[in-house]
Amino acid sequence: MPELPEVETTRLKIEPYLLGQRLLRLEHDAPHRYQNTHLASGRTVTRLTRRGKYLLLHLQDPGEDDLELIVHLGMTGGFRFAATPHTRVTLHLESGEPLYFQDARRFGRVAVVQPGVYPGMPTLSGMGPEPLSGGFSERAFVEAVAGGGKMIKPWLLSQVPVAGVGNIYADESLWAARIHPAQTRLKPAEVRRLYTAIRATMQAAVEAGGSTLSDGSYQQPDGVDGGFQTRHNVYDRAGQPCTRCGTEVVKMVLAQRGTHFCPKCQTLKDRL
DNA sequence: ACGTGAACCTGCCGGC
DNA sequence: TGCCGGCAGGTTCACG
Numbered sequence: 501m502p503e504l505p506e507v508e509t510t511r512l513k514i515e516p517y518l519l520g521q522r523l524l525r526l527e528h529d530a531p532h533r534y535q536n537t538h539l540a541s542g543r544t545v546t547r548l549t550r551r552g553k554y555l556l557l558h559l560q561d562p563g564e565d566d567l568e569l570i571v572h573l574g575m576t577g578g579f580r581f582a583a584t585p586h587t588r589v590t591l592h593l594e595s596g597e598p599l600y601f602q603d604a605r606r607f608g609r610v611a612v613v614q615p616g617v618y619p620g621m622p623t624l625s626g627m628g629p630e631p632l633s634g635g636f637s638e639r640a641f642v643e644a645v646a647g648g649g650k651m652i653k654p655w656l657l658s659q660v661p662v663a664g665v666g667n668i669y670a671d672e673s674l675w676a677a678r679i680h681p682a683q684t685r686l687k688p689a690e691v692r693r694l695y696t697a698i699r700a701t702m703q704a705a706v707e708a709g710g711s712t713l714s715d716g717s718y719q720q721p722d723g724v725d726g727g728f729q730t731r732h733n734v735y736d737r738a739g740q741p742c743t744r745c746g747t748e749v750v751k752m753v754l755a756q757r758g759t760h761f762c763p764k765c766q767t768l769k770d771r772l
Numbered sequence: 773a774c775g776t777g778a779a780c781c782t783g784c785c786g787g788c
Numbered sequence: 789t790g791c792c793g794g795c796a797g798g799t800t801c802a803c804g
Contacts, residue, residue, distance in 0.1 A: 502797060553798080575797055576782080586782085605781045607798060623799060650774080657798085666797060711797080715784070718797070735797095756777070758796080 502553055502573035504631070504664025505705035505728065506718055511550050513721045514579050514599060518545045518557065522594040523569075526610070534589055534610040540569050552627050552663035558615070568615045570624070574607025579721045604717070628662045631702050636662065638695045646691045653681035654755040662698060668711055668735045671760045673697040675734045678766055681759045685771040704728065711735075734760040 502510070522544050526537035543559035550556065557569035571577075576586075580600045583590070589601035589610060601608065611621075618624045628644075629636040644661040645652070655661060656670045665673065674681050676697035679690055686694070705711065710726035712718050713736060719725055729736075733743050738751035742762035750763050 506797075572798080574781090574799085603781095604783060605796085605798095607781065609799090620800085654775085659799095668797060713797075715796075717783090755775080757798095 502575075502577065502718065503666035503669050503710075504550075504553060504702055505669070505708075506710035506726065507550055507553050507555060507573060507664070508706050509710045509720055509726065510573070510579055511548055511555055515548045517581070517597075517599055517721075518548055518593075521545050523559070524592040524594060527590040527592060528588055528610075530588065530606075533606065533608070536612040537569075537589075537610060539567055539612040543567065545569075551624065551630070552659050553666065554624055554627075559612075566615050568613050570609070570611045570613060570618070570621075571601070572609045572624075574603060574605065574609065576605045576717050577601065577603035577608030578718060580723070581721055582723075599721075623659050626660055628660050631662050631664060631698050632706070636695075636699070638692060641695045642688050642691045645694070646686050646688045648686070649684050651682045651684055651754065652679060652686060652694075653757075653759060657755070657757070664702070665698060667757050667759075668732070669698070669701055669705065671735045672733060673701045675761060675766065676701060680766040680768040681754055681761055682768055704731070734762060736760070 522542065523540045525541050528534045540559055543561045545557050546560045547558040553572060555571040559567045559569055580602050583600050584602045586602040586604045587600045588603045588606065591599040593599065641661060653670050653674060656665045673694060677690065677693040679694060705728040708726060708728035709720060710718060711728040712725040713729060734749050737749045738760060740749055742749055742765060745762065745764050747762055747764040749760055751758060751760050753759065
């Protein structure tokens with residue numbers, strides 16, 4: 501499910517449910533996946549923020565040091581206002597109305613940590629700038645990406661040059677910028693196109709409430725579908741015409757991820 | 773240093 | 789109808 505737009509949509513939807521609420525108890529039966537959750541008991545949620553694909557619940561308790569409840573949705577995780585067959589964690593709230601974390605594949609993770617201290621989470625520790633924030637500068641992005649010897653799509657998926665880009669939005673952004681996913685040594689002009697494409701794609705996807713694929717596995721906490729899937733130009737469109745030039749969209753495997761692109765708009769440039 | 777592949781998990785879909 | 793392989797939005801780690 502979850503890349504930046506889906507996580508941000510989730511954050512916006514559950515924020516009114518959680519803000520100012522006291523967490524009574526987090527109920528689950530997998531302590532290795534949901535770590536130190538007992539530390540959250542009795543604490544109040546003062547802020548709900550997002551870093552890349554991670555949700556951060558800021559927890560306070562008078563007289564105690566602040567804590568952070570980290571949630572990563574994995575591939576299939578999501579919050580629900582009603583229990584489902586794949587409920588893995590139940591957040592019991594003082595309001596009496598629980599919030600449910602469901603996750604069919606169990607790749608999602610929850611952990612309570614000291615604020616800003618992310619042991620065993622190198623991706624969160626090294627998270628790049630938020631693409632929709634003022635702190636995401638074109639100049640710095642060009643510096644981080646242009647001329648590098650790494651293939652651009654895996655580099656985007658690393659979360660280092662920019663936060664929150666996953667498989668769907670990497671493919672969509674590279675299509676918009678007309679860059680082949682396996683391209684290395686990008687020119688500054690190409691990186692500037694990619695910068696603009698990432699911001700525009702993420703912004704539009706957040707406004708649409710994220711992408712719900714044909715398997716329906718991602719839905720908003722109230723069960724509503726996202727709306728961005730109808731505007732995908734390449735993702736999950738192999739064999740269909742490129743919306744820009746009509747050439748059939750191709751699917752290949754890159755860094756073990758399904759990768760969709762237009763072979764005419766996005767050609768691999770030989771740059772040794 | 774970098775790229776690759778496997779591992780972690782479950783469910784669904786298409787092919788036979 | 790039913791079984792089986794393949795595939796899925798992510799992250800981490802072990803190898804060469």
